[in-house]
Amino acid sequence: MQKPKVVILTGAGISAESGIPTFRGVDGLWEGHRIEDVASPEGFLRDPETVQRFYNTRRADVRKARPNAGHLALVALERKFEVHIITQNIDDLHERAGSKNVLHLHGEIMKSQSSSDPQKVYVIKGDDIRMGDLCPAGAQLRPHVVWFGESVPNMKEAIKLTNAADVFIVIGTSLQVYPAANLIYETKKECEIYLIDPNASTLNVGKRVVLINETACAAVPELVKMLTK
Incomplete structure (x- = not known):
């Protein structure tokens, strides 16, 4: 039996809790x-x-820096779901936490x-x-x-993953960086959508989205527990 697909978009907020500016x-x-x-x-x-x-x-x-509770909780999702992480971050904290499928939109600072x-x-x-x-x-x-003015080569793959998601989770981003911010609108109608950010309630993302006004470390473990029950 095929596992439901969870696609996660992460931004600077999740890495900030590990001390990365x-x-x-x-x-x-x-x-x-x-x-x-x-x-x-x-x-x-x-x-x-x-x-x-x-x-x-x-x-x-x-x-x-070290992976925090938010990074580590996402790894636990892989027990029950097919999980893909799309990250705007250039660090390698998702990989070090143990996540298997990580797509970097803006490059990887540990590479040249x-x-x-x-x-x-x-x-x-x-x-x-x-x-x-x-x-x-x-x-x-x-x-x-990926610098300003340069193309985002992994965007097509990110859209493809998002189109197929059963659950889409946005963590630690105010959805101000494009084209990544448009991914939330690439989900299918029946997809469950959650947005975790301390300023989530200020974002105009539509009624389909469950807004969670918390930091990643506080909210991601709780959301993972709910989804894996």
């Missing part, structure tokens, strides 16, 4: 840097050293890619990417992160 502050800056300076192809062309340092520091933050061909992706050797670290074709390596 959400980067973007109320002033529009990422850790004191303008977004266009550290998260765009143009910024990398202007000042690649600063961009590399920025992501090397972020990568160190990820290494120090060729600056001349985004399809050429590599595991980082050591802790950092440095200027002069080249891919086999001779191009400079850069973080494997």
Whole structure:
């Protein structure tokens, strides 16, 4: 018998509870840097050293972090459901928690890619990417992160997964980042939808969605218990 399919969209809120900064502050800056300076192809062309340092520091933050109760609870869903996680996060906390099917929309900070061909992706050797670290074709390596102005290559697969979901759970995102924010509208009519976020009640997502005004650590374990009974 085929297991029901649960598809989960996670955002910065779930990783923030593990101590990973959400980067973007109320002033529009990422850790004191303008977004266009550290998260765009143009910024990398202007000042690649600063961009590399920025992501090397972020990568160190990820290494120090540990999966939290929200990440771990999602693994328990796999006992009764076919579970797919679509994450906007570039960390590897879902994988370290034990989740088997994780689709990264915005890349993976623990990997590098060729600056001349985004399809050429590599595991980082050591802790950092440095200027002069080249891919086999001779191009400079850069973080494997989808920057502003770049396409989201895994979006088609994310839509396909969402279309087939029996249960769709949104965790730790205010649905302000597109195109990922549109996934909630790609669910079939009979799909159960839950949205977990401290600001869930302020979001205009329609009456079908069960809004849970809690953090991931507080609400995800309880929702998993309910779904697995």
